[in-house]
Amino acid sequence: MKKIFITGASSGIGHALATEYARRYQHQGVTIGLVARRSEHLLKIAHHLNQYYQTKCYIYPCDVREANAVAMSAQDFIQQAGVPNIVIANAGVSVGTLTDYQEDINAFQTVMDINVMGMVHTFQPFIATMQQSRVSGNQAQLVGVASVAGIRGLPGAGAYSASKAATMTYLESLRTEMQHYDIAVTTIAPGYIRTPMTDINTYAMPFLMDVDVFAKKFVDAVEKQKRFTVIPWQMGVIAKLLRLMPPILWDRLTKHAPRKRRKNFQK
Numbered sequence: 001m002k003k004i005f006i007t008g009a010s011s012g013i014g015h016a017l018a019t020e021y022a023r024r025y026q027h028q029g030v031t032i033g034l035v036a037r038r039s040e041h042l043l044k045i046a047h048h049l050n051q052y053y054q055t056k057c058y059i060y061p062c063d064v065r066e067a068n069a070v071a072m073s074a075q076d077f078i079q080q081a082g083v084p085n086i087v088i089a090n091a092g093v094s095v096g097t098l099t100d101y102q103e104d105i106n107a108f109q110t111v112m113d114i115n116v117m118g119m120v121h122t123f124q125p126f127i128a129t130m131q132q133s134r135v136s137g138n139q140a141q142l143v144g145v146a147s148v149a150g151i152r153g154l155p156g157a158g159a160y161s162a163s164k165a166a167t168m169t170y171l172e173s174l175r176t177e178m179q180h181y182d183i184a185v186t187t188i189a190p191g192y193i194r195t196p197m198t199d200i201n202t203y204a205m206p207f208l209m210d211v212d213v214f215a216k217k218f219v220d221a222v223e224k225q226k227r228f229t230v231i232p233w234q235m236g237v238i239a240k241l242l243r244l245m246p247p248i249l250w251d252r253l254t255k256h257a258p259r260k261r262r263k264n265f266q267k
């Protein structure tokens with residue numbers, strides 16, 4: 001019986017992952033923990049997965065910025081379902097920010113708190129029990145959702161790019177630490193995926209991928225215990241080139257690039 005804990009499960013990628021795991025493991029059995037703030041969305045998703053795939057779901061309406069709330073959700077999941085095989089830290093927000101504007105300071109803080117600290121809050125309460133459960137032969141894996149936007153700093157997205165660069169580096173540290181306990185750590189860096197997060201973008205999004213297709217490739221990568229992968233692969237090629245590009249070229253390329261919309265961010 002697989003046990004999977006997913007944050008950001010009320011929408012987009014998290015919802016699609018829960019559905020893909022339920023579909024893929026419906027005959028072997030799977031129990032899923034669903035975390036997000038919007039409880040009504042979680043309830044609907046849990047009901048749907050139970051009805052169509054007989055998947056047992058536990059829902060945890062909470063904010064990943066609140067370490068105690070996430071820890072209590074984790075403890076309850078461990079008590080009810082057992083130590084998860086896979087924990088996916090996927091919750092995240094994206095908004096345009098500019099350092100010139102004092103009113104954007106809150107947005108910087110919010111994006112960092114949710115995207116970076118939210119990931120730490122998600123993994124932390126599971127690690128000790130995962131280390132113990134490895135002794136009895138359980139597979140254990142931590143999966144973090146980063147972004148191609150974290151490979152280079154995008155104009156107008158200082159908070160988001162910095163937060164995703166931070167998650168990638170954090171996940172790499174974690175991977176090196178967890179190898180002593182045989183706990184796999186996987187970083188998934190999505191390109192452009194069709195979700196409510198990208199629906200509001202007015203600029204061209206190369207290699208835009210449907211979220212259901214993305215979820216299948218995501219679960220495949222997790223099963224192969226990949227260390228780092230970019231989905232779709234075409235964005236992976238671009239990401240490799242971006243890493244090599246000298247700063248002077250990056251500045252020229254991005255001088256007139258479109259920017260994510262700034263907004264009064266109150267999440």
Ligand SMILES: NC(=O)c1ccc[n+]([C@@H]2O[C@H](COP(=O)([O-])OP(=O)(O)OC[C@H]3O[C@@H](n4cnc5c(N)ncnc54)[C@H](OP(=O)(O)O)[C@@H]3O)[C@@H](O)[C@H]2O)c1
Pocket residue numbers: 007008009010011012013014035036037038039041062063064065090091092093094114145146147148149189190191192193194195196197198
């Ligand atoms: N879509 C893309 O093209 C793309 C590309 C690269 C990376 N990503 C990353 O993929 C992840 C999922 O994004 P998405 O595209 O699926 O966006 P989405 O549809 O907007 O979903 C974001 C999810 O995160 C949850 N969330 C946000 N803030 C939260 C908080 N404080 N506490 C708990 N849950 C929170 C939301 O739930 P509630 O609002 O109910 O709390 C929602 O379930 C994010 O980390 C994003 O940065 C997406």
